[in-house]
Every structure is written in structure tokens, then in C-alpha cells.
Amino acid sequence: MRNNSDESATFDAEDVEQFISTPEGLRAVLTVIDRLGPEGWQLPAVEVLMRVVARRYTPVARAWRRPPEDAAQAAWLAMRGRSARTAEDPWGVVTRAVELSMQAEAYGERLLISPEKARRPKHRPGETPVRAGEHEEFLYDVISAGGAEGAGDGIDRLVATIAAFLVVAGWNHHDARWAVEYVASRTADLGSQDSARDVLRRDGAIRLRLGLRQRDWTRLLGLLIGSRVGAAPAGQLGVLERVLLGDTLADLLTDAELMDLARRIRPEARDG
Known part of the structure; x- marks a missing residue:
């Protein structure tokens, strides 16, 4: 019974x-x-x-x-x-x-700082620490979570936020979104910042499609992906990581140096 x-x-x-x-x-x-x-x-x-x-x-x-x-x-x-x-x-x-x-816990562990500090760019160290033998992992940690609830929405917000920042800096909307989507996708495929930076820098077809000189294309990659550890500025986070860590469009727009760089490297800009 x-x-x-x-x-x-x-x-x-x-x-x-x-x-x-x-x-x-x-x-x-x-x-x-x-x-x-x-x-x-x-x-x-x-x-x-x-x-x-x-x-x-x-x-x-x-x-x-x-x-x-x-x-x-x-x-x-x-x-x-x-x-x-x-x-x-x-x-x-x-x-x-x-x-x-x-995100804050993962990046705090990677940057060797507390999760609370990892949430905001003003608290992050100027140089990204790298553990011996560590192979840096980047966007693929998020993009590979295709089965996670809301993952697709998260990537859409990531691309939309950075594309909007570039548009405010004077970029054509189509070029801005296309460039961000392409760099984010290739970075995820390649699995690390350094690999993505090296491969994309030699991607002449994409650079020419955007109408960018080699110097400006390299600067765009630095803006999106970040600088290599040991380079100047040392270990600077790219906007892809910054937005993943919680930065908003307002945070990006109030960064005067970032905005100035985005203006100077836009495809229409040819004044140096």
C-alpha cells in the first residue's frame, strides 16, 4: 500500500x-x-x-x-x-x-588580487601577474559556456557594449560591431591573449576590410584584447576583459585615454 x-x-x-x-x-x-x-x-x-x-x-x-x-x-x-x-x-x-x-573570483585568482578588487578597474594592478607555466585563458572560458543559461545573452551584451563605445568614439556602427565580434570570436578560438594578438596582427584581409593601417589595426587589437605582459603599458586589460569583469558603457566612456585611442584609430581617422 x-x-x-x-x-x-x-x-x-x-x-x-x-x-x-x-x-x-x-x-x-x-x-x-x-x-x-x-x-x-x-x-x-x-x-x-x-x-x-x-x-x-x-x-x-x-x-x-x-x-x-x-x-x-x-x-x-x-x-x-x-x-x-x-x-x-x-x-x-x-x-x-x-x-x-x-567572474570576479576567476579574474581575482588570475590577477592575484581579491574578488572585490577584481570587480572594478581602478583597483586592478597595472601589470597582470603570471604564474610560472600558466597558459593564459580568456574569452573562451565564457563563450564555451554555450549550454549555460543566458550565456548567449551575455556575449551579445559584451559585443553591444564595446561596439557602442566605438560608435561614440566615431566609428561606423557596422564596422564597430563586426570588428568586436570577429576579434572576440577569434580570441575564443585561439584560447589565449598572446595567441590571438599574434595571429590577428597578421590578419591582413580583415585589416584591409576595415580600412585600417597596420599601426591602427595593432592598436585596435591592444584596445580590445589588452597589452602583452612586459609591454607598455604593462599588462593593460583590454575592453573585452573589462566588460566581462563588470565594466559598463559608462565606465568605458569616462576613460579619457581609452576614448582618445578609439578616436585616433577609427577607420576614418588619418591624422596620425
Whole structure:
């Protein structure tokens, strides 16, 4: 004979999971937890909530080669904040927080600084440390996460943000987006900044299609990918990495030196 109470509990858990998976459901559960205070996190629904969190964000953690537990912790911290309860899309707020946390941890480890410092460019060191024998990994860590929820949207935002920056600097919109998409894709394929820089610098067909002189094409690669460790400026992060780390279009536009470089190397500019 079946235990009807067990069947009911299982059905209820599945029902709660479906409810929590919606924006309205997550908002309602987080609101109840907030009203109850610390005891709210002891509710049976919280166990179901964390199962949903684990399923959603384990792929994001793996994309950045972080433990799934780190993603769950980042989601839990985000869900405790007011913005997750009041946002139109609570899951969107949590997802963005997890993405930024995983990015900051990955880049903090790479740059040998804390994740908090890795989030903002003003706190990053001028030179990127490199461990002995380390083969630098770059955009392919993100682009290869094609199966992760929202990964495609993330790459679209990356390209759109940098293309918009170039357009403000005077670039033609089509040229700007095409150049960013091409360099990001080739960098992901090649697997490291140095490989991408060396191969793309010799890519004469693409340079000519954009109408750039060799010097300006090399400068564009430096702007997008960053400079080689030991070069001047030493180990400077490219805008592809900066946006992956959380920089916004406003952050890029307020960087006067970056804006000046983007203006000087645009295809129409021929004044030196």
C-alpha cells in the first residue's frame, strides 16, 4: 500500500519548485523570508529554493571553473538583498549577481588580487601577474559556456557594449560591431591573449576590410584584447576583459585615454 502522505509531500515539493521558478514565485518567497527574519531561511520552501538555485547556476560556475557551491553562495547573498525582492525580474537580479561573482573570483585568482578588487578597474594592478607555466585563458572560458543559461545573452551584451563605445568614439556602427565580434570570436578560438594578438596582427584581409593601417589595426587589437605582459603599458586589460569583469558603457566612456585611442584609430581617422 502506498503512503498517501509521502505522495502528497512529493507533489507539494514539485508544486513549490514550479512556483519558485517563476519571477512572481521567487519574489513572494523572498518577501516571506524577509518578514520572518533569520528564521525564514529555515522554512521547508528554502530547501526547494536552493535545489532550483543549484540547477540554475551550476553551469555558470563550471563555465568559470568555480565550484558550484560558490555559485549557490553568491545566489544566496543576492537573494538576501532588497533588490531581488523588489525587481521586476528577481531571477535576473540573482543571475547577474552570480555571474559577476564568478567572474570576479576567476579574474581575482588570475590577477592575484581579491574578488572585490577584481570587480572594478581602478583597483586592478597595472601589470597582470603570471604564474610560472600558466597558459593564459580568456574569452573562451565564457563563450564555451554555450549550454549555460543566458550565456548567449551575455556575449551579445559584451559585443553591444564595446561596439557602442566605438560608435561614440566615431566609428561606423557596422564596422564597430563586426570588428568586436570577429576579434572576440577569434580570441575564443585561439584560447589565449598572446595567441590571438599574434595571429590577428597578421590578419591582413580583415585589416584591409576595415580600412585600417597596420599601426591602427595593432592598436585596435591592444584596445580590445589588452597589452602583452612586459609591454607598455604593462599588462593593460583590454575592453573585452573589462566588460566581462563588470565594466559598463559608462565606465568605458569616462576613460579619457581609452576614448582618445578609439578616436585616433577609427577607420576614418588619418591624422596620425
